[in-house]
Amino acid sequence: MQGYNPQQLEAKWQKYWKDNDFDSVFKDNSRTKYYVLEMFPYPSGSLHMGHMRVYTIGDVLARFLRMRGYNVLHPMGWDAFGLPAENAAIENGVSPRDWTFENIKEIRQQQKSLGLSYDWNREVTTCHPDYYRWTQWLFLLFYRRGLAYRRNAAINWCPYCETVLANEQVENGCCWRCESEVVTKELEQWFLRITDYAERLLQDLDLLEGWPERVKIMQRNWIGKSYGTEIVFPLKEFPGSELRAFTTRPDTLFGVTYMVIAPDHPMVNELVKGTSYEKEVMDFVRRTVNESEMSRTGEEVEKTGLFTGRHAINPVNGEEVPVLVGNYVLMEYGTGAVMGVPAHDQRDFLFAQKYGLPVKVVINPYDRDLSSDSLVEAHEGPGYMVNSAMFNGLDFEEGKNKITEYLEQEGKGEAKTTYRLRDWLISRQRYWGAPIPVIYCDSCGTVPVPEEELPVTLPENVELAGDRVPALSQYNSFVQAECPACGSKEAKRETDTMDTFMCSSWYFLRYTSPDLEKAPFSSEDADYWMPVDQYIGGIEHAVLHLLYARFFTKVLYDAGMVNVVEPFSRLLAQGMVYKDGAKMSKSKGNVVTPNDIINHYGADTGRLFILFASPPEKDLEWSEQGVEGAHRFLKRVYRLLEEYASVVREGSGKKQPEREEKELRRSVHTAIKKVTGDIEERFNFNTAISAIMEMVNSIYEYVQEKEHGEINSRVLQEALEATVLLLSPFSPHIAEECWRMLGYDNSVLLSSWPEHDPAVLQVEEVEVVVQVNGKVREKMMVPAGLSREEMIDEAYQKERIQQYLKDREVIKAVAVPGKLVNLVVSGDN
């Protein structure tokens, strides 16, 4: 006996699979496709347990579906542009490119030693010119369609990363990557008009039945649709000029006592010019604009405002109200101006109190009257309208409509829908990214680089000086360009690179035709493979990557390049890996790496443990003893095969199946049914594995009861084959080895998934529980298929039940076929 030697066995079969090219996949219209995709990694350092978990989940699915006959696309690639490469390059004195490709090599090796069944011919690398050429091409597509534009804007700036960030990439006022506090800067930047797609991005969430509800909710919140009214307030001091304010509460219009505009509102300057307030207000504006949005609008930050000396006129009653500039009003949302209704908005109420602005009640709750003088907090709830002229008495909801209608008739406002979503800022002031393919010419302005000149290549030889890789603006040879329109040699190249999320917004399409040289992807191939049937990745991308990729797909759909409106049909957000109650991290010293596990127990054990310890969407607690348990199980399977495969091969033993054989077959077919359902319908790999364990326990029971000669080899063969086949998606190497022990020459990968035989699951007798008043008092074996009445009759026959029924009256008898009988009796107990 050799014993189970995972290291040797895994290397052997990995080589065999590679040599026989089992994982390559081709478009085949005669077969049903299935696209399994795990979010591709950023290649920093080496793999951690989180990676191992996602890949294992995806690999089980891919292997399972292949055995079920699907044509399965299961690719892998590298999200290879990004800042860490630059930082690491500086530390190690190598170029970002070399650093990145070294890491890719390392990670690819690790993935291979995990036995992951990727089609490596389709590998994509976003930092490779063959790839980013098409990222640039897509940028130009967006540009042509009016979806990419450059504007001056107050944007989020991370001082540590020395680059701007999109809104989605700021968490609690801090950089999503380095957690430095973000500040606001005014810069000329490139944006993608994702807000044009806000409504469709919102609506189509309803199509995504296979997505977790919480992810859809997060996206809904992020898009932040709200219905309201835009109202025109003429300016008293500037006849013909007006301020527009967006409100969700037009019913409170008569309660307006002031207006506040954003510090960066385009009219601020004009409003205060020449007044005694000018200097003070402009100082305030300068101070505020340079603060981060967080420090302006954070919860604990006090709202401040300054009077501009000007007044706005309420369009419904002609009242003149002061106009202020306030730090909490955001130019980016609505119109950058808000109407102040202290009586019905708590924020306005506090602001009014602070600055001594009047309070005017216009909505009374149904049960009492409010007084403007003695209000202690705003009444934001429902009620009916008062102090609102001809609208008095209307319920507030109706009032919203009536006021809006009135304003529309008068030309003083209109119903409007607003979104919280803002355009996607994609410029990055860093080196290691895809250059934005644009040239600026003094005479021609902004000129896109012609498609045939793509890619705009990153300079290769990087001078590592100081503590930064120099931005592209430092490379004169890169900056100097010829204007594609007029041929002027004085033109300058755009030196910003693209947000890496651009690269990851379409990689799933590139996998469908990875080597195509004339387009980013072939529509024909994409039409066959798309959408991704099952996408798997971390919840941290609930808004970021998953929103951007949806946006890209919709734009490509509009451009006629894909025929799907959503890229990912089903999404699995896998849980995190913990150890000792905390996320694994170097600083906590609780890290276990995939390499540790592979070297110690083998990939099969690691895969099995990770899947067995917890359902995929839940967090997983790493347990060394749990790993031991998984390893013990594999050894148990291996021993079983070592000892009994010969019985199967020799075909010895008696032929007539008896009770033990029937029981064994039943447990085998139960397992087949359970494992199939658990993988296919629920992704509950943990219970699938426990079903395999139960089957193995039954097999041991069977063989241990018998001498070798008494074993029914046909029944045992069926059991051992089922064990190996069911185990093969989870622990493929040992399965391949065991398959050979059973006498097969072909790979287990080429076998079909077993089907359970319902006839075998049929039992003549079932155990039925007899309850008296809901408490189990007796169990009985009855013929399967017994009617309710017969079951109840049967229950009455039981002596123990008779005891319980003595001196009592049966009020009701309930029976569930094949399960239980419940007799409800009078009296206590």
Add this chain to the structure above:
RNA sequence: GCGGGCGUGGCGGAACUGGCAGACGCGCUGGACUUAGGAUCCAGUGGGAUAUCAUCCCUUAAGGGUUCAAAUCCCUUCGCCCGCACCA
């Protein structure tokens, strides 16, 4: 504050549409084999009571409700986790 999720043995977790709570694994206890075992195999393992192969009671965060029957449905409370957070 708003929105969402979760709470089951010593531990990870089962229980799919309400129908025997605790599958499977870990750990623990006892035993077998053994020079030895951290290998392997067998038995036991939610708590309590009566006392002996059996019976009874309690138990799914806490309390209440619906039901013949609740971990599962409803209400209240507590605790934990995640997302958003002056969005007008």
